[in-house]
Amino acid sequence: MSSLNAIQLTGVSKSFDGFMALSQADFTAKWGEVHALLGENGAGKSSLMNIAAGLYAPESGSLFIDDNPVRLNGPRDASRYRIGMVHQHFKLVKPFSVAENILLALPEQPGNAVRGSHRQRLRELEQRIREKATELGFAIDPAQITETLSVAEQQRVEILKVLLAGARILILDEPTAVLTDQEAERLLETVRAFARQGAAVILVTHKMSDVKRFADRVTVMRGGRTIQTLDPQAVSVPELVRLTVGESAPSSEYQPAAPGEVRLQVRDLRSTGAGGHGALNGVSLDLRAGEIYGIAGVGGNGQSELANVLMGLPEPCEGTLELAGFGDLRRAGSEQRRELRIAAIPADRYGTALAGELSVAENFGVGQIHSGRYGSFFRLRRKRLEAEAAKAVAGFDVQGVRSLKQKAALLSGGNAQKLVIAREFSRDPQLVLVHSPSRGLDVRASAAVHGRLRAARDGGAAVLVISEDLDEVLALADRIGVMHAGRIVAEFDRPADRQAIGKAMVGNAGASHE
Amino acid sequence: MNEQVRPLIVEQARPPARPPRSPLLARRYTLEIRQQLAWHWQALIIAAALVLGLGISAAILMAAGVPAGELLNEFVILTVFDAQSLKAVLFQAAPMILVGLAGCMAFRAKFWNLGLEGQMIWGAIGATAISLFDIGPQALRLPLMLAAAVLCGLAWALAPVLLKLRLKVNEIISTLMLNYLAINFLLHLLYGSWKDPKSSFPYSPQFQPFERLPELFDGISAAVPLALVVALLALWFLGISRAGLYLRFVDANPRVAGAVGVPVQKMIVGTVLISGAMAGIAGFLVTAGQEGRLTQSFYQGYGFSGILIAFLARNNPVAALVVALLMATLFVAGRSLQVFYQIPFSMVQLIQAILVICVASSDFFIRHRIRRVQGGES
Numbered sequence: 090m091s092s093l094n095a096i097q098l099t100g101v102s103k104s105f106d107g108f109m110a111l112s113q114a115d116f117t118a119k120w121g122e123v124h125a126l127l128g129e130n131g132a133g134k135s136s137l138m139n140i141a142a143g144l145y146a147p148e149s150g151s152l153f154i155d156d157n158p159v160r161l162n163g164p165r166d167a168s169r170y171r172i173g174m175v176h177q178h179f180k181l182v183k184p185f186s187v188a189e190n191i192l193l194a195l196p197e198q199p200g201n202a203v204r205g206s207h208r209q210r211l212r213e214l215e216q217r218i219r220e221k222a223t224e225l226g227f228a229i230d231p232a233q234i235t236e237t238l239s240v241a242e243q244q245r246v247e248i249l250k251v252l253l254a255g256a257r258i259l260i261l262d263e264p265t266a267v268l269t270d271q272e273a274e275r276l277l278e279t280v281r282a283f284a285r286q287g288a289a290v291i292l293v294t295h296k297m298s299d300v301k302r303f304a305d306r307v308t309v310m311r312g313g314r315t316i317q318t319l320d321p322q323a324v325s326v327p328e329l330v331r332l333t334v335g336e337s338a339p340s341s342e343y344q345p346a347a348p349g350e351v352r353l354q355v356r357d358l359r360s361t362g363a364g365g366h367g368a369l370n371g372v373s374l375d376l377r378a379g380e381i382y383g384i385a386g387v388g389g390n391g392q393s394e395l396a397n398v399l400m401g402l403p404e405p406c407e408g409t410l411e412l413a414g415f416g417d418l419r420r421a422g423s424e425q426r427r428e429l430r431i432a433a434i435p436a437d438r439y440g441t442a443l444a445g446e447l448s449v450a451e452n453f454g455v456g457q458i459h460s461g462r463y464g465s466f467f468r469l470r471r472k473r474l475e476a477e478a479a480k481a482v483a484g485f486d487v488q489g490v491r492s493l494k495q496k497a498a499l500l501s502g503g504n505a506q507k508l509v510i511a512r513e514f515s516r517d518p519q520l521v522l523v524h525s526p527s528r529g530l531d532v533r534a535s536a537a538v539h540g541r542l543r544a545a546r547d548g549g550a551a552v553l554v555i556s557e558d559l560d561e562v563l564a565l566a567d568r569i570g571v572m573h574a575g576r577i578v579a580e581f582d583r584p585a586d587r588q589a590i591g592k593a594m595v596g597n598a599g600a601s602h603e
Numbered sequence: 604m605n606e607q608v609r610p611l612i613v614e615q616a617r618p619p620a621r622p623p624r625s626p627l628l629a630r631r632y633t634l635e636i637r638q639q640l641a642w643h644w645q646a647l648i649i650a651a652a653l654v655l656g657l658g659i660s661a662a663i664l665m666a667a668g669v670p671a672g673e674l675l676n677e678f679v680i681l682t683v684f685d686a687q688s689l690k691a692v693l694f695q696a697a698p699m700i701l702v703g704l705a706g707c708m709a710f711r712a713k714f715w716n717l718g719l720e721g722q723m724i725w726g727a728i729g730a731t732a733i734s735l736f737d738i739g740p741q742a743l744r745l746p747l748m749l750a751a752a753v754l755c756g757l758a759w760a761l762a763p764v765l766l767k768l769r770l771k772v773n774e775i776i777s778t779l780m781l782n783y784l785a786i787n788f789l790l791h792l793l794y795g796s797w798k799d800p801k802s803s804f805p806y807s808p809q810f811q812p813f814e815r816l817p818e819l820f821d822g823i824s825a826a827v828p829l830a831l832v833v834a835l836l837a838l839w840f841l842g843i844s845r846a847g848l849y850l851r852f853v854d855a856n857p858r859v860a861g862a863v864g865v866p867v868q869k870m871i872v873g874t875v876l877i878s879g880a881m882a883g884i885a886g887f888l889v890t891a892g893q894e895g896r897l898t899q900s901f902y903q904g905y906g907f908s909g910i911l912i913a914f915l916a917r918n919n920p921v922a923a924l925v926v927a928l929l930m931a932t933l934f935v936a937g938r939s940l941q942v943f944y945q946i947p948f949s950m951v952q953l954i955q956a957i958l959v960i961c962v963a964s965s966d967f968f969i970r971h972r973i974r975r976v977q978g979g980e981s
Contacts, residue, residue, distance in 0.1 A: 105635070402862060423864045433862065441862045444855035455852055455863050458845055466845045512863075 094156055095120045095258050095289035096141060096172070101150030103136055110136040111147070111313045118258070123281050123290045125304035125321065127297075128333055129531035131501045133313040134293045135177070138260050141291075142174035143167035154258075168194075173251025174260040179243050183236035187246050188215045190235055194250045214253075221249055225279050239389055240267045244276070252283075259283065260291045265299055266528070269387045270559060270591065277303040295333070295531050297326050309333055334533055343583075344547070346567040349378035351413065352551040353520060358408035360394055369394050369406060370575035378519070381542060381552040383566025384577070387594050388557045391575035393436070396524040396555050400433040401426055402441060412520065424459045429520070432513035432545075436525040438502070442509045445498030449490055449508060450478040452497045456512045477515075485511035486537060503534025510541050521545050521552040527561055539565055559594075563587065635972045645969050649917075652965030656958040663953065669944050678936045688935060690822060696931035697826035697892070699912065701885035702905045703923040703930075704837045706913025709878035711841065711850045712871045713857070718763060718778030719882045720906035721785035722756040726883025727890040728789065729755030731807055731897040734814045735797065741813045748814065749887055756883015757876045759785065764875040768868055782906070793899050807897035816892040826892040833881060837920045840877070850874060882909070904934075904952075911955055915962050930955070 095118050103111040111133045118124040128134045139145045141152065143161035152159050154170050161167050167174075181190050188211050195214075215231040222229045227245045235243060244264060251259060259280065265273035277292075281303055284290040292304060300307050300321050308318040309332040316332055324332075353376040360369045369391045376382050386392055397404035401423060410418040415429060426433075435441040443452050454463055454474040463477075464470035475493050482490050487507045489500055500508060506526065513521075523542065527535030542565060546552050555572075556562050562569055569585050570577040571593040579593040661674055669677075682688045702719050709716035716722075729751035733739065739747045763781065766772035793805040801808070816825045841847045849870050852860035861867045889901045908930055916922035937951035 400862070402858075422866075423861055424866065427864045435862070439859075440856075441858055444852055444859045446855045447851055451848060451851065455848065455860075455865065458848060459864050459866075464845070468843055469845050469848055 097153040101147045103147045114315045118289045122305040123284045125292045125300040125307040128310035132310040171257040173256025175247040177262040181235045188231040191250045241272045258289045262293045346380045348380040351375045352378045354411040356409045360406040376551045378551045380567045383562035383569045384555040385562040386572035399522045430518045432518035432521045434523045443497045448494045450475045450493040453478040481511040503530045524555045637972050652961040656961035660954040691935045692931045696928050697830040698885040698888045699927040700830040702909030703912030703927045705878045705881035706909040707918040710918050712874040714875045715775045719909040720902045721782035722759045722879045722882035723886035723902045724785040725755040725759040726752035726886030730887040752883040752887035753880045757880040760879025810895045826888045
């Protein structure tokens with residue numbers, strides 16, 4: 090390498106439909122370093138990296154690779170300059186095998202492209218994948234179909250894909266968001282080793298701990314601008330938080346719960362998932378009024394199925410859900426569940442909670458329409474609906490709402506989540522069912538969401554939080570159940586021992602009940 | 604492969620003392636996905652696409668031998684300013700409006716009802732049965748025929764919607780195939796027991812005068828106000844009632860709709876039945892209004908027109924009224940072109956198809972924006 094700088098972006102601006110995502114952003118990553126790009130949701134991290142990867146064309150600004158000015162006309166160009174990006178949402182063809190996915194992404198190479206049949210090429214590639222995977226310490230079978238892989242394995246396929254395409258500048262967009270502690274640590278150690286061999290790794294993240302432990306340098310972004318580049322060892326976490334948020338991040342003190350009677354009794358839920366994997370194998374738990382019960386666990390141990398059953402989404406299953414004062418909750422339709430003041434906040438915001446194409450007001454109001462609150466069947470009182478939506482938007486601090494007629498899809502993740510909570514909490518819930526409430530949210534937005542859940546608890550609601558983020562469960566829950574292989578294998582009272590929970594999560598629960 | 608065009612290593616290392624002024628990153632035009640477009644811009648883009656489509660159609664008609672001056676005469680002046688043609692257009696528009704609305708309804712519930720013709724045929728068969736078997740007093744005969752048309756049209760739509768919801772049978776196939784069943788049953792009746800004994804042609808006996816839609820003031824058929832009343836009901840259903848908002852959720856994302864308390868199944872069944880009933884009324888209008896008897900080809904062209912009207916109107920009932928009028932004009936003008944210039948009637952279908960393609964492609968400009976970005980070649 091003749092130069093120190095691997096990739097340099099200067100004065101980059103980009104707007105989307107009038108919204109300035111980036112304004113005059115500068116960024117430099119050197120060879121041999123792990124460079125973290127830190128910022129809240131919507132700070133412009135992903136936009137900047139999408140420009141570096143040739144996906145977006147900026148309105149102004151320059152890109153230098155090895156100090157040479159470069160122009161990218163798409164991701165193919167970026168891959169010629171040996172830039173590879175692993176996106177937050179994986180770009181894999183699910184019914185294809187690992188090798189086929191990687192073959193799709195490989196640049197045409199005049200030397201070896203023509204020779205041999207497709208089958209032979211695939212076999213050669215499988216060999217290369219195996220070698221590369223062993224080198225990186227990944228256990229991957231190249232012939233496996235990608236949709237049968239876990240999220241962590243899919244991510245490894247994405248990394249293999251860009252590395253086999255020859256990437257020397259590796260961009261990882263929020264790589265640890267979907268991983269457990271152990272998986273994240275292994276991944277970050279692998280990429281650090283890769284950087285030590287002379288490559289450049291850019292780590293897009295909003296997790297302070299990743300930055301502190303694994304980055305050589307960190308660039309902080311806020312509001313589309315790059316604020317500062319610093320050495321993470323030389324700054325404290327509160328200082329980093331202040332730089333990303335702009336002010337001191339809201340933190341809340343834990344107040345002990347005052348649990349009441351058992352409100353929801355879950356007994357022996359069983360289901361067989363696809364291929365027997367991820368199914369429920371007898372989930373039982375008691376949820377009391379005035380407490381937050383957190384379910385921790387490694388993703389894919391039945392959490393999604395449990396969430397579906399609890400929230401009344403289609404999911405074939407046996408067992409009982411006994412709601413105090415009502416009976417079997419599984420007989421209740423979605424209208425009746427609302428009448429029972431059951432709030433559901435699913436993980437997949439735009440898949441099950443909000444219709445992105447419809448307006449903020451409609452998404453807010455739809456939950457209460459059947460009750461006649463907004464007029465009879467014959468006449469929908471839109472004025473009243475909009476007035477209440479406006480009040481809720483203000484009351485729940487949903488930002489970025491320029492008009493109530495604006496599509497819900499235009500809201501950022503945190504604000505979309507606040508809108509869901511505004512709707513679900515509009516009738517003072519007695520039972521709150523939550524799945525991954527702060528997935529993809531930044532520090533401030535998740536603090537706001539957590540505050541709402543605590544307020545519901547203090548108001549006497551029974552709150553059940555399912556989350557794959559152990560930090561979130563530890564911060565929120567009064568009691569923690571650990572889910573493994575479709576069962577609650579251990580329960581912990583607050584304050585819980587993180588190490589013990591971690592052991593139970595991977596199936597080594599010594600004493601199952603504390 | 605592109606080594607010469609875009610070398611991997613850009614010349615030799617040439618570290619710039621200062622960044623060059625021209626932005627090397629930028630392309631001159633970019634294609635972006637629009638987040639939202641104001642409705643009047645959308646309307647303008649669709650209108651422009653319609654004008655383009657009409658222009659292409661005019662060019663084709665001129666190539667087929669219609670003088671340019673006559674085109675304007677046939678399509679605009681004679682149809683709008685000539686009272687007789689205007690009546691013909693309105694008369695033609697009535698069933699068009701109904702099948703168009705039937706299309707809008709079903710498509711709003713994400714149900715691809717391609718069975719409009721089958722439902723029309725059953726509506727007409729129901730109405731004709733009332734006439735044939737002399738059911739009910741004279742004064743109530745027409746309302747009874749209307750009710751029979753509604754019931755039969757609705758019933759013919761019931762099977763596909765239940766099959767879709769219960770067994771996930773694709774409604775595109777089931778509704779389309781049920782059309783053939785309806786057509787062949789119609790022929791069975793007309794060549795068999797319902798054949799007019801006074802002639803050897805395959806049509807039913809002529810309706811009694813009190814079984815035919817009367818002409819109101821100025822000779823405008825009662826079919827026109829009837830269609831408008833149904834249109835108002837559709838407008839209420841989609842725009843004012845609670846169902847309108849429910850349907851928007853069913854259309855946008857059925858999973859979300861189910862989770863937030865929308866009765867998804869009831870909404871889909873109800874809306875599809877209304878769609879079938881509307882098509883049934885259209886069948887009644889054509890038989891009791893135009894021919895005064897059941898014929899073997901009265902339904903032809905309406906099924907496609909209904910889908911096309913709903914598509915061009917973006918499932919909006921008001922826009923469907925306008926488009927249905929436009930289509931009726933096209934039909935009436937097409938018939939006179941056939942008479943005066945020996946232009947085959949399939950030309951009308953060609954024009955319809957051109958309009959659809961133009962409007963469908965205009966969607967690209969509604970969803971995307973082509974933007975010039977500053978800078979250019981380095």
